[in-house]
Amino acid sequence: MNIKNALFLFFFVISFNSFCQIEIFSEQISLDSIINSTSDEPNVVLSPDGQTLYFTRKNHPHNAGGSKDQGDIWMSEKNENGAWTQAYNLKEINDERSNHIIGFLDSGRTLLLSNDNKLAVTYFNNGQWTTPKPFNIPYLNSKSKELTASVSADGKHILFGMESFGNYGVEDLYLSRMKPDGSWTSPKNLGAAINTQNQEITPFLAADNKTLFFSSNGHEGEGSFDIFMSTRLDDTWQKWSKPVNLGPKINTKGRERSFTFLLDDEYAYLSSTQNSDGYGDIKKVKIAPEISPIEIIEDTVQVIDIVEEEKIIAISGIVKDKKTNETIIGAEVYVTTEPLNKEFKTLTNSQGAFNLTVDEGNNYIVKVKAFRYLSAEAVVTDASLLNNEQLTFSLEPIIEGNTVTLDHVLFEQGKAVLIQGSEKELDLVVEMMKYNPDVSIFLSGHTDNQGKASLNIALSEDRVQTVMKYLVAQGVNKRRISGKGFGGTKPIASNASAETRKLNRRVEFTVHKIKK
Structure with missing residues (x-):
């Protein structure tokens, strides 16, 4: 590594010790009917050059699927005076599914979106957007009704707000990163400092690749969902500063989400239900971010940003x-x-x-x-x-009177000796007894009707005693267990064939007593 690269890596690591700030100079400013409608506008994305504003609009009569359509992507462009023009439906990339804007994978010609929670990508070619094609992230599996996501300014990080693998609660924040070969890592949970037992959605990573903004109803806030900020403390993406509420100028008693901005713009944009024309409207607030964009040096990218992915x-x-x-x-x-x-x-x-x-x-x-x-x-x-x-x-619920058949507790033929492997299911009974200390059980042993009835009674009684001894040996108090052998007197299936007779050879337990 040359001296220049070594110094860059040094300052990159040192910079984690400083907490990037953003100053808010105004309360929410509505973009009025130029952008907003009486429908829900839940999320917003700025083009990399700041000249186009993209957003999702739900249940609008001009959506591809009409007023029942759960989301189309709309857009507005700045005119020569810097004002936003009347928003319109980006029809070439919308269909009757739920279409949501995510962000750009490059300088503005490759757009990532979701269709019914499935990622897709479209390219700007010859003056129009191509038909969206599937975009693969390994093991991306969102259980949420709505997948929220964003793309970092360098196009190499995708953050997700979703209910998926290893959740701390409902929706959590996850990260996927581009690998050197252009493929993407599987989503990785950002950890307990960010995620709570409630919902974390609409993540946005600032251009320094370490200052994170997101909406949450799990951290202390002003309303249902508020915007929070946290700073990444090292390159594991697991250590974060304590999330900070952006305060009452941005956060209200309504729902705030989808906070986004460009470093060279004086405004940040978000969606808020406070004083809106409908459900959520696109608003802006005046800001001054103390954030510097990350410097990318090609031969150090792997050292700085790539952690080997486990299978x-x-x-x-x-x-x-x-x-x-x-x-x-x-x-x-x-x-x-x-x-x-x-x-x-x-x-x-x-x-x-x-x-x-x-x-x-x-x-x-x-x-x-x-x-x-x-x-x-x-x-x-x-x-x-x-x-x-x-x-x-x-x-099986542990409620008084419920009888549970231990299907995998088996005995040698004609004997009260457990077949190897039966212990696994008995161990689950032991665990249940320890997990529910106020429960007692009644064991019952059963056979088929083959052979002498008195011998079957004795055999079933011996098998009950074998099970009882096993449970006691594993630490269950014997006073919590009682039992009896019934032989072949209580069949649950026909004894006419060998296939059904085996169902009658069983051990059961009944929840006998739950202390009040």
């Missing part, structure tokens, strides 16, 4: 109550990768779904547990994950 696998699923089929919110999901035995964890969201990225392995043990439920476990293979399979876990 990861995306896992998603949903957790339900087996009895009611309702989703379970806040269930704990643990994924262990084999053979390294590295554990990852998350919680199910408000829809009972989970999304998680884990290191690549040979197999993945997925375990789900929740209060007042019997945990469930599954082993998933690499191939099924790569096919974007969504896992479904139906948990």
Whole structure:
């Protein structure tokens, strides 16, 4: 590395110690009906030269799908006096899907957008925009109703606001970066300093590539969503300064989102519902940012900005109550990768779904547990994950009177000896008992009707005792367990064939008592 590059890298690192500021000189200024309508204008993007303003407009009669259309991209241009002209629909890139503007990947001729939460790119060629084509980000999987995103000024970073893998709450902020070969890294969560259990949306990265603006209802604010600012403290993109509310000149009792500006412009733009003509209107505020654009030196880009990407696998699923089929919110999901035995964890969201990225392995043990439920476990293979399979876990509720069949607790034929592997399901019962200390259970053993009835009763009783001894040996108080063998007196299937008889050979437990 030459001296010039070494000095640049040194000052790049040192600059993380200073907190970039932005001064707000005015309250919100409406762009009136030139830009706004009685429909919702939820997000805004400036062209790199500042001469064109792009925004999304929802449910407008002039949208491609009419007033039911959930989003078209509109635009306005500056005239010779620097004033915005009447906005119009950018029809060549819109369709009846939900179309949202994201940003530019270059100086203004390559536009990134989303169609129903799927990324697409369009190019300005021969005076018009081309038909949007799919744009690939590995493992981009948004569960949000609306994906929000932006592109950095250098076109090498895309930030997302979405509900996806490894969320801290609902929508979180993520980053994808361009690699030296022009492909993109999979989205990486920006961490707990930025993201909360609530929503973080509409991220915007200033031209220094370290000052982040975003909208949140999870940090303390003035209204439903406020604009916050944070500074990146190192090159991991995981360490950030404590987010700062931009204050009452920008943030109101309404919803503020989609804050954006150019360094050489005296105004920043945002969407706000405060005193709007409809839902959200495009507003501007007068600013003075103390931010310097990052200097790009080609032979140091990889040292400064590229961190080697780990090979990861995306896992998603949903957790339900087996009895009611309702989703379970806040269930704990643990994924262990084999053979390294590295554990990852998350919680199910408000829809009972989970999304998680884990290191690549040979197999993945997925375990789900929740209060007042019997945990469930599954082993998933690499191939099924790569096919974007969504896992479904139906948990047995621990409610008084509910009977749970232990399908995988098996015995040697005619004996009360557990077959190897049965311990896994019994361990889930142990965990449930420890997780719910006020629960007692009643074990019942059953056989088919083959053989002498009295011997079947005795065999089923012995099997109950085997299970009881195992649970006690694992630390469950024996006073919380009772049981009985019923032989073949309580079949749940026909005994006419071998295939159905095996269903009658079972061990069950019934939630016998829950202390009030």
